[in-house]
Amino acid sequence: MTARGLLATGGLILLTGCPCPAGTARTDDGQCHAPDAGPPSTDAGRDAGPADASPPDAADPDAGGPDAAGPFDAGLPDVTWFFDGGPDCPIAVLAPVPQNTDSLIALPINGSNSIAYPGSTVSEWQYRMEPPRPLNVPFSPAGAPLTSYTTSIAGLYTVSLDVVDDQGRTSCTSTSRSFTVTPSADVHVELTWTTPGDLDPFDTGPGAGSDLDLHVWNLAYPATADHTGDGQADAWFTIPGDAFWFSTAPNWDDPASPYDNPNFFLGDDTAGLGPELVVVPLAPVDNVYRLAVHYYDDSGYGPSTARLDVFTNDKFVGSLERTLVHKDFWIVYDKSAVSLTVIDTVTPNVDPPVP
Secondary structure, X not given: XXXXXXXXXXXXXXEOOOOOOOOXXXXXXXXXXXXXXXXOOOOOOOOOOHHHHOOOOOOOOOOOHHHOOOOOOOOOOOOEOOOOOOOOOOEOOOOOOOOEEOOOOEEEEEOOOOEOOOOOOEEEEEEEEEOOOOOOOOOEOOOOOEEEEEOOOOEEEEEEEEEXXXXXXXXXXXXXXXXXXXXXXXXXXXXXXXXXXXXXXXXXXXXOOOEEEEEEEEOOOOOOEOOOOOOOOEOOOOOXXXXXXXXXXXXXOOOOOOOOOOEOOXXXXXXXXXXXXXXXXXXXXXXXXXXXXXXXXXXXXXXXXXXXXXXXXOEEEEEEEEEEOOOOEEEEEEEEXXXXXXXXXXXXOOOOOOO
């Protein structure tokens, strides 16, 4: 790792911008020594004088050269601090993360090994996540040395960290780690969306963004009425046939098994972007799931472009996008164990028969 203000080779770290400890001075080798000590001799033919023969005082934390633990010891193995008059910034350090992980995992993010500039402490950890597409998924807790991030849609993520010390100095460079999310469930459905009229899609709260809803109808449960007004009987907005915001965990198929039930892990996103996910870990082989999107409320922001992605057992199987307006009901796919059938029809002006 190299950064402005930091040079590292093996176990050697050079932090620039720090003065030598009191009572020492920097010599030609870049290290801090007592004025009468100087760097150790490399001339094997010269007799060692008293200064050369005297061992460092173990009680003096600044004595003994690079292997001693002093006030600038980072608490890391084989680390030696040097100082040469450059910028005085803290160092952001991120612990490794798994290179591959499943969806819906609370992934630990650890910035607690970040290093403060001598004489200060790290007081703030500023994390940023670059997901495959913009999402409204926060770190929990935000701004802490140890946090977590719940994985959701499939793809490559990069987490970055800056730190700020108690004197307001920010790390000279960010540090980052990348990982890939690969869903493993039999049925994994992702809804994300963008709304051009929403100029701040990352804000939250009532009316902060457009509200699109994911629906998954298990066709093992029969149609009961025409709930969307398209002239065909269906089971949309019903319990237990439809998994959606009002019924996020219906008990499907085998009443004794939780694994064939839909899981609406991230809940109902009402502020824009998404994601909304429905996952069936172990789907019965004969089941067919009808996938749909309802534009529940635009909050005055206008049309949104919805995207639906479908995965089966680590494999991407399909994706569709469509621009929708308030109250549109978009039936996208029929998903079985072996196929994905495109439907791609929209019924306008659908009001849900639930609150």
